[in-house]
Amino acid sequence: MSVRMHIPGVSDLTAENKSPFVYNQWYVAALSKEIDDQPLARTLLNEPVVMFRDGDGEVSALADRCCHKALPLSAGLVEAGGIRCGYHGLLFNGAGQCIEIPGQAIIPKRAMVKSYPLQERDGLIWIWFGDEQTPQPTCDAPNYPVHNDPNYVWDGDVYHYQAPYQLIHDNLLDLSHLGYVHLKTIGGDAKIHMNADMKTTTEGDSVTVVRHMPNVTPPPTYSAAFPFKGPIDRWQEIDFQVTHLKIWTGGADVGSCDLNDPNRGGFHLKGFHGITPESETTSHYLWTMATNPALERESVLQKVIDQTAFTFDEDKVVIENQYRNMKQFGNQPMISIHVDSGANRARLIMERLRTQPA
Structure with missing residues (x-):
């Protein structure tokens, strides 16, 4: 029996309503042992993400782009309160909110970056990729x-x-x-x-x-x-x-x-x-x-x-x-x-x- 298989990079998707990925799923983003006191950059489903572990040991994932001058946050430093941009020092917490701008008391409401739902289970870091109707998880990440x-x-x-x-x-x-x-x-x-x-x-x-x-x-x-x-x-x-x-x-x-x-x-x-x-x-x-x-x-x-x-x-x-x-x-x-x-x-x-x- 002959079968035809879509070959990414060779031809367009077979139907206009098809995506290359399946959404509304938990994907494995990292092994727990990969995330320590350094930021981890990884592109997942075409989205650049930075993961880090805060002072309480909680793992977070943010879009890997500072909202000020667009430097990758993964080029910055992990601190107890979050991740600090390596360009002008803006500090973002695990929810993606800017909580400190050095030399400036007022933090604009728009000073934030996208955050991704994460769950750490059994030595694995899971990240939720939902569509626009389902940005938050509908279930817990799989256990192992x-x-x-x-x-x-x-x-x-x-x-x-x-x-x-x-x-x-x-x-x-x-x-x-x-x-x-x-x-x-x-x-x-x-x-x-x-x-x-x-x-x-x-x-x-x-x-x-x-x-x-x-x-x-x-x-x-x-x-x-x-x-x-x-x-x-x-x-x-x-x-x-x-x-x-x-x-x-x-x-x-x-x-x-x-x-x-x-x-x-x-x-x-x-x-x-x-x-x-x-x-x-x-x-x-x-x-x-x-x-x-x-x-x-x-x-x-x-x-x-x-x-x-x-x-x-x-x-x-x-x-x-x-x-x-x-x-x-x-x-x-x-x-x-x-x-x-x-x-x-x-x-x-x-x-x-x-x-x-x-």
Whole structure:
């Protein structure tokens, strides 16, 4: 079957009422560990934002532009009361209000910058992007209790992609590529990956892909982190949401547990993948990986994080090369095969939700 795919940067949007992004959503803006006593600048959904942590430890996000002479606020200094512009010293609090102008007692009412709703949960900073009718959140940001589970240790990092966000969605929803792209880490026999028992379901705005591979040789990353006795029963569970994905993969000694049991044992990798557009053609990829080592927790975690980063480096090369080639060849049709079912369903959801904000 051939499919046509909109290629950002190659052709105009397919319909005038379509936006490149989905609004009225919580997006991952940063990892908590990224925001300390220095401002953090990041463009999100084409909007330049500066994030900072005040003297009480609260994180705020403002438009990265001083209302006086337009210097980026991220070029200034973080203080206990907010962020101070590095040009003339105007001080803005977390709500975007100017609370001090050096040498001037009266502060104009218009001395303010746009602020964005933020929530910090489970080591993640979430930012609300609403349309004009919904500037304030209609719900709390998602929680991710894995980060607070004492059975797991975790860490993460941030990648910048020269590629549209939906190509990253495609990659994460199709783990059949592991056998070809990630031979040195989480891969394995390519034929086994391509022929895995796979079930794809859709519910509302989410897609779930479950893949089972019984009685297979553990890949290098698994063997380095867990004392398997021999072949393993392996699973991959992908939960796609509009702004992020949760992927639980792992393996257990053959026959030692039911792969449908949510409390199964064995070696676990629980990945969080926040895919936040920077622009229509560039993306931020904020990820964490949690694992459940029985012994030497910190050293095993470091191995897992190093291997995960190496794996994501490989994915980044593939996706950016893919996008460059898509632009070179133009908006030509591409075929769809059986492993694309999750990605195709996710694209239909995103297409439906990408209505132009009023």
